[in-house]
Each structure stands twice: as C-alpha cells, then as structure tokens.
Amino acid sequence: EVQLVESGGGLVQPGRSLRLSCAASGFPFDDYAMHWVRQAPGKGLEWVSGISWNSIIVGYADSVKGRFTISRDSAKKSLYLQMNSLKNEDTALYYCAKGMNRWSFHPDHWGQGTPVTVSS
Amino acid sequence: QSALTQPASVSGSPGQSITISCTGTSSDIGTYNDVSWFQQHPGNVPKLIIYDVSDRPSGVSSRFSGSKSANTAYLTISGLQAEDEADYYCSIYTSRNTLFYVFGSGTKVTVL
Numbered sequence: 001e002v003q004l005v006e007s008g009g010g011l012v013q014p015g016r017s018l019r020l021s022c023a024a025s026g027f028p029f030d031d032y033a034m035h036w037v038r039q040a041p042g043k044g045l046e047w048v049s050g051i052s053w054n055s056i057i058v059g060y061a062d063s064v065k066g067r068f069t070i071s072r073d074s075a076k077k078s079l080y081l082q083m084n085s086l087k088n089e090d091t092a093l094y095y096c097a098k099g100m101n102r103w104s105f106h107p108d109h110w111g112q113g114t115p116v117t118v119s120s
Numbered sequence: 121q122s123a124l125t126q127p128a129s130v131s132g133s134p135g136q137s138i139t140i141s142c143t144g145t146s147s148d149i150g151t152y153n154d155v156s157w158f159q160q161h162p163g164n165v166p167k168l169i170i171y172d173v174s175d176r177p178s179g180v181s182s183r184f185s186g187s188k189s190a191n192t193a194y195l196t197i198s199g200l201q202a203e204d205e206a207d208y209y210c211s212i213y214t215s216r217n218t219l220f221y222v223f224g225s226g227t228k229v230t231v232l
Contacts, residue, residue, distance in 0.1 A: 035221070037166075044226035045158070045166060045209050050219045059219025100171065105213045105221065106156045108177060110165040 002026040002109045004096045009114030012086055020114060022079040022096030029077040033057075033099030035107050036070060036081045038092035038116075048094070049081065053102050064090075086118045124149070124210050124224035131230040132200045140227045142193040142210030148222070149212055150191040157186055157195045158209045166209065170195060197229070205231045 008020040020036070036048040049060045049070040058070060069082040079096055093115050097107035125143040132138040142149070142157075149155060157170035168177055170186040173193065183198045193212075197204055210224035 037223075044207075045160075045211075045223045047211070047221040047223055050213075050221055052215070052219070057215050057217070057219050059215075059221060061221075095165065100168075100177075104171070105154070105215055105219065106168060106171040107166075108168045108171075110167075112165060 002098065004098065004109060004111035006094060006096045006111045006114035009094060009116045011117045011119065013120050014086060014088060014118055016086055017082070017084045018086060018116060020081040020083065020094055020096075020116075022111060024077045024079065024096075024098065027098065029072075030074045031102050033102075033105045034070075034072060034079045035097045035099070035105070036079075037095045037097055037107065037110075038090075039095070039113075040089075040092040043092075046092070050099075050105060051079070052105075053099075083116070086116075088118050090116060091118050092116060123222055124212065126208075126210060126224040126227045128225075129228045129230065131232055132197075133232045134200055134202065136200050137196060137198045138200060138229065140195045140197075140208055140210075140229070142195070142224045144191050144193070144212060146191055148191075148214070149188060149193050152212060152214055153188070154214065155186070155188060155193045155210060155212050157184075157193075158211065159204075159206050160209065161206045200231055202231050205229055 035050040093113040158166040174186040213221040
C-alpha cells in the first residue's frame with residue numbers, strides 16, 4: 001500500500017525557514033516523480049513544486065521560486081521542501097504527492113498533509 | 121503560469137449529467153494532453169479521477185469522463201449521485217526542461 005507521511009510543519013514567524021519532509025513507502029520511490037501541493041484554509045489547490053524520478057526535471061510555482069527548494073533522498077525514500085523567507089501567504093496545508101509512473105507527473109496518491117502557519 | 125479557469129459552481133439533480141469546463145490557453149491545454157481532474161470531498165485529500173484528458177485510474181467510476189476541445193478541457197459526470205457532491209479541480213503540466221504545473225480554480229458541485 002502506498003503511504004506518504006508528511007512532517008515538519010508548524011508555526012513560524014515571517015522571514016524564517018522551515019523544512020518539510022515526506023516519508024514514502026509501499027512503492028519503489030526511485031521510479032516516481034514527486035510533488036508538493038498546498039491548500040490555504042478554505043481555498044483551492046496550489047501546486048508548489050515537483051521533481052522527476054531522477055531529479056533532473058524540477059519546477060516551482062512563481063509564488064515560491066527563489067525561496068523554496070525541493071529535493072529527494074533515495075536512500076531515505078524521502079522528499080523534502082526547504083522553505084526560506086516565509087511569508088504570511090505561505091500559510092497552508094502542505095501535501096506530498098507521487099506521480100503515476102516514471103514518465104508521468106500526474107499525482108495519483110497524496111499524503112494527509114502537514115500544516116504550516118506563518119504568523120508573527 | 122496562470123491558473124486554469126473553472127466555473128465556481130455547478131449543480132444538478134440526481135441522475136442528471138453535468139459538465140465542468142476548464143479553460144486554459146493555446147500554450148497549455150491547447151497544445152498538451154497532460155490534463156487531469158481531481159475530486160476533493162470536504163476534509164479529505166484530493167483524488168485523481170481523470171488523467172491524460174480522458175483516461176480513468178483503476179477503480180474510478182465510469183460515470184466520470186473527460187474530453188478536450190481547443191483550449192478547454194471538460195469533465196462530465198453522468199448519472200449524478202449524492203456522493204459526487206465535492207470540489208473538482210483540473211490541472212495540466214508540461215515537463216520539457218523544466219516542470220510547469222498548474223491547477224484550475226476549482227468547481228463546487230452540488231447535488232440538488
């Protein structure tokens with residue numbers, strides 16, 4: 001069974017940093033693209049960042065480009081999101097999601113999310 | 121990266137068919153077939169129900185179907201059921217040298 005468990009969220013002041021983690025199990029982590037998607041309270045889905053199975057193809061939403069960095073560790077079967085210079089508008093539930101296969105970025109499994117609150 | 125445009129709400133009676141539109145541009149939906157649709161019930165995680173414009177993942181009801189014309193993608197729900205009441209999001213991605221991914225604005229489906 002595919003499992004994605006996010007961690008690392010919490011309350012942080014504007015301008016500070018936070019690192020999210022996503023522990024993957026139940027599938028060959030090295031063979032799948034991965035994403036971070038967020039959802040602010042009462043709002044829609046917003047794609048944050050994604051990374052290909054081999055880390056060659058990476059992308060970021062304009063709203064986080066230059067502040068967030070996505071990475072993956074095959075040995076630990078984990079996905080990470082380093083978030084710097086956080087802003088109030090980064091407050092959201094952050095989901096980790098896996099792509100359908102090595103060549104498809106469609107997110108077919110999602111974790112339960114980890115909440116991030118940016119506030120002074 | 122501009123969000124794809126969806127109607128804020130669509131409603132229908134049980135048994136009816138409804139269609140949700142997802143409008144992009146000639147640079148995204150008009151060119152690429154990497155369109156997907158997600159269903160999200162309140163308090164739940166999103167669920168992939170359509171990918172590559174019209175394909176359904178295993179286990180997804182055949183009442184859900186997808187299509188595309190020019191710069192607009194469509195999700196049709198046939199035989200509307202109470203359990204279909206949820207938020208629906210379209211999305212598209214391109215992955216040449218850099219990954220671009222965008223969701224639609226979301227549509228609330230109400231079963232009358």
